[in-house]
Amino acid sequence: MTSTPTRPAEHRPVTDPDAPAVYTAGTPVALGRRAAAALSFRNIGAVYVWLLIVVIFSVWAPETFPTATTVKQVLNGNAVAGLVALSVVAPLAARVFDLSVAFTMSLTSVLTAHFLVNAGLGSGTAITLAMTAALLVGVINGIVVVVLRVDSFIATLATGALIQSLITMVTNDSSITGLQLLAKPFASIAQLDAGGITLPVLYLLLAATAIWFLLEHTATGRRLYATGFNENAARLQGVRTGRLRFMTLVTSALLSGFAGVVFASSVGSGSPTAGTPYLLSAYAAAFVGATQLRAGRFNAWGTVIAVLLLGTGITGLGLATSAPWATSLFTGSVLIVALVLTGGRIALPAVLRRRKPSPAEPVASPDKKV
């Protein structure tokens, strides 16, 4: 880990101001430059890798791959994975690892099923209760990490084990199934679709938009990043870092808990291991995402792109071959290629960088000022 993926300062040529699209426009020239920067390989390299993958599979499986169905399949098939990946973005921005998300997801999946099937409650009540449990998980994580000051990596591993034991108590380690899970009100949560796009895709977009807004456009987001980059400096400037880190843990628990509910609805059962397969891939997506768009910052759309990039490839592979080893081979190589090519590299020491004076720098070039 050595160091965070990358910081913006370091990879972009100094001449194009790191300018998120947020900042006001300017002259046409500036606009053009901004657009070029936004479309640069550095900035959205994963998108180019993605395009390459699309081209490859379109050639490889020309009848089935380049179709609208594939688009829908990729979106529908990766919505839950995307939600889980998004759930770790805000914590990571504040440099908090939440490894319990997988367990929280399993927990809400089995609790929802339990309340619906075994306790015979209605969908609304069942989901509310399950989400309350997720909230509780978030609060407990927050207490252990922020109040008791245990390192988040190990603390959330520990709370993950606690959640696991709760899951085992509820389910006796077997899936909870029942017709209620397959029937209308509940099944619709994940299965209702419009033109072949299911609701979870909408949730994914909403969650990504919300996180993007939070991180990019609000004071809280800026403070979150500040907390993550340099907690001491942030605290020195009056940022309530502890409170923010607490908040991210609650957010991740709620979001991954919601992913568990959606998962239960989509497969029609509450599985005690629902979340497990999503953990590492969620982190992979968040880390790849951090090299995109806002290089060096964990961000929502970068993460979504990473999820879809991998999802597209796996779907394409499924259409083109059925070798059981193809998926992992593909995932591994694409991750490496995407990271190497797009500069998903380790931050070079900030200080040395900083000593590299930029040509444009000498202090007061007036046109730089807004």
Added chain:
Amino acid sequence: MTSTPTRPAEHRPVTDPDAPAVYTAGTPVALGRRAAAALSFRNIGAVYVWLLIVVIFSVWAPETFPTATTVKQVLNGNAVAGLVALSVVAPLAARVFDLSVAFTMSLTSVLTAHFLVNAGLGSGTAITLAMTAALLVGVINGIVVVVLRVDSFIATLATGALIQSLITMVTNDSSITGLQLLAKPFASIAQLDAGGITLPVLYLLLAATAIWFLLEHTATGRRLYATGFNENAARLQGVRTGRLRFMTLVTSALLSGFAGVVFASSVGSGSPTAGTPYLLSAYAAAFVGATQLRAGRFNAWGTVIAVLLLGTGITGLGLATSAPWATSLFTGSVLIVALVLTGGRIALPAVLRRRKPSPAEPVASPDKKV
């Protein structure tokens, strides 16, 4: 991970300066103080938690628990887990995450079995070939992380996926079994015992001793820690940080690969998922270990203590109760208790904390934190 402003430096009163046994002895008073510091709750809190666990289970299961058999069972049953946990210590000391260890372990386990059973090679050849594969994995990890500069967390996730696909190719995802694995030369590797203590326990002790010696007593160890704590500063003092990080990745691959061979010998089969269950527990042990003995530094014996602490509890639970949820409940709570009580506030992943600002200046931990 977060940047809990809780570096060890800041917890210790200046009077007993962190006092690794390193600094020369001295007066009897100093010796006494040193001993007190060494036995303090802060320093070896996990050992006290361990003792507590032993007492609890001795009362709970008085006939079966406090016996020599239990000791042997704990040692024999956790030797492989200990080896895997040790394999991540050196990388973590240099702030490198090697998440591929689990896959490397699976790989050597199935490769050894494959060469022995399917290819009919001798034990020596089979093991050599499997370990060569592990070496190769280490080198590839090193290239991706050090040469191509991909963040280790994500890079080793990616290489892990590649290894997984190799495993699937070799095994088609089913365990490789065969009489050769159960027969003498090979079976002895893990099953030979002296007085009920099997060979893997010896390997564990040897590995721990080697890593302890490396980290505590050699220049390389010092440089590894320097690399982990402040890569910039280390590099500017002539430490070849890249080379060291490369080396740790090779070490972890070799050690986890060896764990895979031992595992194959001990269970008599090559399992394509041999390593998976060990990954998170290895990191848990290493992180808990980092709060022990050399607080704030990943270290060998602390890790071994953590493995045995958890192993003792789980064995005790197995003797005392058969509630299926007991194990995770126990693991989770013991982790939290041990970390909270022993000030398990690790200085972690600088990844994530790299820019901890100024050592001495405003940042030094505020009083209110201590």
Added chain:
Amino acid sequence: GGGATPAAESKPEAASDSPGLAAASKAMEQYTQRPAKIPVTEPVGKKIPKGKKIDFILCGVQSCKDLADYFTAGAKELGWEVKQIPTQGTPESVQAAYEQAVRDKPDAVVASGFPRAVYAKQLAKLKKAGIPVIQSNADEVVGDGISLLKNGPADVDVQGTMIASWVVSNSGAKADTVYFDLPAYTILKPVRDGFETKYREWCEGCGLDTVDVPITAIGKDMPDRVVSYLRSHPKVTHVVFSLGLLNVGVPAALKTAGINGKRIIVNVGDAQSYQYIEGGLTDAAMALNTYETAWIQVDALARHFTGQPMDADQKAELPNMLITKENLPSADGDFPLVEDYQKQFKALWGLS
């Protein structure tokens, strides 16, 4: 080898124009009958001792857990105490569970799902200690420490035959089938072989493709894999899953992908499979005789504890049943094949 199964023996003659189809239909008709009798008939005959302690080693999958629960219920009838030892299904956790069983010194050990290679050392110790070990659903053979094996490789190939009979007759011998297999579970291999043999025999022109699935796909991208496969192989009409688990989430994924009209059958049906059948999301399932297996193991131990051999139980042919929406006994969970199996077993044990 499926030659010895009653299914194969019972229909030697072939039908007229498509002899395979006729044979398959006939076989299917037989398999869809709900069996009425448990396969053991000989009463235990002696007073069965109470208070026996039995360790049940789980395999980490749902079906083993079910088996353990039903076994526990049966053992309770006889006043025995069962300790379930959980495992994660990994070889070394299974080994550790056996290690614990060795230390527990129970009166018997029951286990499921793993071949002896995994626990050979402990098995030898148990044998030496005179503790019987009873296995089921494992790629294994009886003897040398294993006193009883139900649903071993020789027993399960009939499941393949049953599935084949349904596929062939359901398609009118015009199937194009994809068989999703989980090689991680070696006991499923004979099922697949049985299926292939009979499928080819009954349906010469039918297409068959087998897709191996890594265990990591379960609960994650399995639905996506199936959708992708079916999209790239649009001619496929029938989908077989070698384990009910593989089908989880697939029907919904097919629906949203707009793939309709595929026929799905699963091996080793579980509660969810039956709910899918009830809801019309899946067409058929091979119902595993879990209740009967569990109780026949109890029966075998009852004989063992009364000084008798377990031969009667080893020889007994456990029933199997092909479930479709028409003959689905109950949708809200698992169900025994022999409706009053408890009564019948208790009669053997002199409890009724």
Added chain:
Amino acid sequence: MHADTSAQTSHGRHAGTAEADRPVLRVEGLSKRFGGTQALKDVDLEIAHGEIHALIGPNGSGKSTLIKILAGYHHAEPGAVAELDGEPFDLGHVTGSRHDRLRFVHQELGLVEELSATDNLALSRGFARTAFGNIRWPEMERRTTALVERFGLGIDVRRPLATATPVQRAVVAIAAALQGWEGRRGVLVLDEPTAVLPPGEVARLFQIVREIRDAGAGVLYVSHRMDEIFALADRVTVIRGGRRIATRLVSELTPRSLAELMAGQEAETAHRPQPPSGAVGRVGETGEAALEVRDLWVGPLRGVGFDLARGERLGITGLVGSGHEAVPYAVCGAWTGPVRGRVRIPERSPRWVDARDAGGLGIPLVPADRATEGVVGDFSVAENMTLPLLDRLRARLGRLHRGREGALVEEWIRRVEVRTAGRGAPITTLSGGNQQKVVMARCLAQQPPVLVLCEPTAGVDVATRQQLYELIERQAGDGMGVIVSSSDTEDLLTLCTRVLVVRDGRIVREISGRDITEPALVHAMEGTE
């Protein structure tokens, strides 16, 4: 502990007004102990309205600790009294009113360098938002630009501060401290703000500080640069060993008397106002080359080359952005960007080495940024000191020889007078100046043929500065060549035998011996000769 109260009642500029009768900040009986170290003992301090009050003292005397207590980062021991404008405040709690009236520019600035100036300023004072809660970036940027421009410094307020120069960062930190402080009621606290600022920027900072003072606020100013005290401060408080030694009007002091106050009875030996003698000739005249550099292209540098003679102390300087900062890093192979050029140490080998591989020459470097490049915060004093010396401490089996390590460390702790609780103490418990001494010591201990120093005396007190100068001179006398890159002109004037001035990526001027004067340097840097 009122060692000297002669200036205790003097007033600042606003003397005579009613307001000024009450000091803006008064603390009394401040004590602080860290384990065995008494960092502060019974310190009193009074700052009047409209006064610039300097705080001066040797390294580790407790200046930063005092500031951290004011900031609420450390708790003072019970018994201390603190008043702001006559209102007592609790030193144990950071209350809103204290935050409003005490403003800090900490030595390490406390900025999040990954974020832009706009973000950093907004972190502490809040963001302009719309009804939806989203930030109005244009307005934020306008505000920030306006604030920063008051300091006469253009800066791209959107770019991460990591790309800004030290000066720009210092300005942002000061702007952050001053924003929303319109009434200017209270005290601005500056902890060694000029440690790495070049002379021109120092002047600009002074102007700002004077403006603040003239607006009626108090300023507490910590610095080791004597000339600054005389140029800026109205009064000065000297602390030593955690005790207040004296508070005096600056106008009543001479540099010599101030130095005596600081150093106590050791004044005679410690203070050495004369610049070191011993002019060393250039290569080709008297000396032979210790290091030769040719055709260096690094960052903005365009083909820089020079020879460094044995025993020579060569300064390299230039304006911010001229590229001179790259030279020392490139020579040591520590530059992380693309590098072109050749270097060689003729004494070792006649072969030229590609500048990319210059790291292989093993030239020790004292980096410019102590916190991020110099010390390993989680290491002890000993571990930090021996980091580049480990190869020498090898015993059998590659074991580290602890005994030799201990002896070596103790020797250097003595030689550079590091004030520490022990060699096993974490380096972060040392004061800034003492950390710098450790960093210097480990380079000198290598006794290298060539040594490269960036900001060698940053944060080091006057007496130690002289010691370090002497040590460097002595080693240079034994044949070591030294490259000095420093924003502190005193380093160049006192230590260097020759100075190369870089402008626009090229060496434009070479000044040696007696010609090295401040005006000469400034003219050369600015190209106004």
